[in-house]
Amino acid sequence: xxxxxxxxxxxxxxxxxxxxxxxxxxxxxxxxxxxxxxxxxxxxxxxxxxxxxxxxxxxxxxxxxxxxxxxxxxxxxxxxxxxxxxxxxxxxxxxxxxxxxxxxxxxxxxxxxxxxxxxxxxxxxxxxxxxxxxxxxxxxxxxxxxxxxxxxxxxxxxxxxxxxxxxxxxxxxxxxxxxxxxxxxxxxxxxxxxxxxxxxxxxxxx
Amino acid sequence: xxxxxxxxxxxxxxxxxxxxxxxxxxxxxxxxxxxxxxxxxxxxxxxxxxxxxxxxxxxxxxxxxxxxxxxxxxxxxxxxxxxxxxxxxxxxxxxxxxxxxxxxxxxxxxxxxxxxxxxxxxxxxxxxxxxxxxxxxxxxxxxxxxxxxxxxxxxxxxxxxxxxxxxxxxxxxxxxxxxxxxxxxxxxxxxxxxxxxxxxxxxxxxxxxxxxxxxxxxxxxxxxxxxxxxxxxxxxxxxxxxxxxxxxxxxxxxxxxxxxxxxxxxxxxxxxxxxxxxxxxxxxxxxxxxxxxxxxxxxxxxxx
Numbered sequence: 001x002x003x004x005x006x007x008x009x010x011x012x013x014x015x016x017x018x019x020x021x022x023x024x025x026x027x028x029x030x031x032x033x034x035x036x037x038x039x040x041x042x043x044x045x046x047x048x049x050x051x052x053x054x055x056x057x058x059x060x061x062x063x064x065x066x067x068x069x070x071x072x073x074x075x076x077x078x079x080x081x082x083x084x085x086x087x088x089x090x091x092x093x094x095x096x097x098x099x100x101x102x103x104x105x106x107x108x109x110x111x112x113x114x115x116x117x118x119x120x121x122x123x124x125x126x127x128x129x130x131x132x133x134x135x136x137x138x139x140x141x142x143x144x145x146x147x148x149x150x151x152x153x154x155x156x157x158x159x160x161x162x163x164x165x166x167x168x169x170x171x172x173x174x175x176x177x178x179x180x181x182x183x184x185x186x187x188x189x190x191x192x193x194x195x196x197x198x199x200x201x202x203x204x205x206x
Numbered sequence: 207x208x209x210x211x212x213x214x215x216x217x218x219x220x221x222x223x224x225x226x227x228x229x230x231x232x233x234x235x236x237x238x239x240x241x242x243x244x245x246x247x248x249x250x251x252x253x254x255x256x257x258x259x260x261x262x263x264x265x266x267x268x269x270x271x272x273x274x275x276x277x278x279x280x281x282x283x284x285x286x287x288x289x290x291x292x293x294x295x296x297x298x299x300x301x302x303x304x305x306x307x308x309x310x311x312x313x314x315x316x317x318x319x320x321x322x323x324x325x326x327x328x329x330x331x332x333x334x335x336x337x338x339x340x341x342x343x344x345x346x347x348x349x350x351x352x353x354x355x356x357x358x359x360x361x362x363x364x365x366x367x368x369x370x371x372x373x374x375x376x377x378x379x380x381x382x383x384x385x386x387x388x389x390x391x392x393x394x395x396x397x398x399x400x401x402x403x404x405x406x407x408x409x410x411x412x413x414x415x416x417x418x419x420x421x422x423x424x425x426x427x428x429x430x431x432x433x434x435x436x437x438x439x440x441x442x443x444x445x446x447x448x449x450x451x452x453x454x455x456x457x458x459x460x461x462x463x464x465x466x467x468x469x470x471x472x473x474x475x476x477x478x479x480x481x482x483x484x485x486x487x488x489x490x491x492x493x494x495x496x497x498x499x500x501x502x503x504x505x506x507x508x509x510x
Contacts, residue, residue, distance in 0.1 A: 029465050038459075040395055043388045043466050128373065128398050129366035130455045131428065160454060166461040166481075167454030168488035170447070 004054035114144035257296035305334035376401030
């Protein structure tokens with residue numbers, strides 16, 4: 001087995017706290033939930049297993065308590081009781097995207113219900129056609145507004161456009177810290193105003 | 207290709223910046239050595255990224271050598287040499303992509319505008335032929351991508367369909383670099399979304415110009431801007447934000463695949479490109495409107 005310290009990217013002289021931090025950072029990076037819709041799930045699971053083992057080995061060596069890594073992952077497309085497309089769902093779950101798409105494309109337009117749009121969106125999403133996936137998810141939500149499965153998928157697709165998970169966020173300040181001197185002053189003045197409203201005072205001179 | 211795939215300079219360590227520069231200069235030398243002096247004009251940040259990725263995926267022996275700049279003998283330059291064929295291969299890709307770009311321009315532009323491409327084409331096609339003999343896989347993928355692009359745009363496809371050829375090109379190129387199968391899946395996915403990001407960035411960058419020239423751009427129909435020639439500031443802002451969201455969604459998927467790669471050597475530089483460099487380009491083009499069109503050959507000093 002490879003050196004567990006190398007796997008976690010810490011030196012053997014690192015403290016328990018440092019090992020834990022390194023493990024947490026990596027576990028966040030490889031967390032299977034992020035890869036639930038991705039064909040890279042196997043690789044992410046493998047990495048996750050690797051760091052779990054490394055962390056377990058180190059903690060066992062150091063006799064510093066147990067550890068439970070993240071186990072299990074949800075998948076956006078699951079089995080659903082009243083599904084008219086169980087074959088498509090199991091194809092998507094087993095990663096056979098092209099086969100699933102072929103079946104979906106064979107469905108005549110008049111039989112395309114909300115679930116059809118959701119599943120087609122899932123197929124497109126896995127292929128990387130993110131824009132059309134988004135369109136299909138929102139169509140599914142329009143046709144069946146109460147369905148939590150469809151709205152979760154739409155939410156996820158929309159969230160990734162926010163720039164929080166990669167790319168550029170126009171409203172976040174990337175270059176300076178999130179709090180500059182201007183923010184501090186305006187927050188203080190604001191707090192002062194609030195205090196004054198309630199009869200108190202934070203900054204006596206204004 | 208486009209020059210969007212570059213590091214964010216102020217977040218690089220000085221050591222990393224020097225390494226990047228030296229690798230960039232070495233790629234320029236490789237172009238000159240294998241494909242002649244004129245081919246050094248095809249040098250780009252994108253192909254440098256390809257070379258660095260190749261060098262980071264397997265152990266390679268690197269050595270720094272001092273010398274003179276290929277283009278300007280008065281300037282001193284560092285060259286980061288390596289064993290193996292990474293630079294040669296990246297140079298071949300650069301030549302092949304430029305050749306296809308020239309052919310594309312020739313088909314699109316009018317007689318006078320394409321005169322330059324027309325004059326350069328025979329020379330470029332000779333070099334491209336040599337590159338294709340040395341790297342048949344690269345040549346085949348590049349040709350496939352250009353044909354796919356032409357078909358998708360002729361069919362008036364949507365954003366996703368138009369981005370597919372570039373995305374698939376980088377997916378195939380990166381996958382080929384893998385040493386084991388599972389790694390190949392991550393590399394392919396990473397390449398797919400990087401290529402998609404590059405295509406979308408270019409389309410977003412050209413949107414205003416394409417509207418004016420009545421040229422094809424997948425974002426025009428996506429954002430419902432058909433028939434418009436100029437955009438009001440509000441419309442422009444809304445369009446830029448919509449493009450930014452599409453790019454962010456692509457970047458999010460790219461980061462997931464990138465995190466799974468085992469990178470040695472230039473890993474931190476590549477990480478800078480993916481996590482900081484690409485968002486910075488989105489900021490510059492969509493929010494600051496720094497539209498310095500890629501007229502001149504970029505230098506590493508131009509990195510912002």
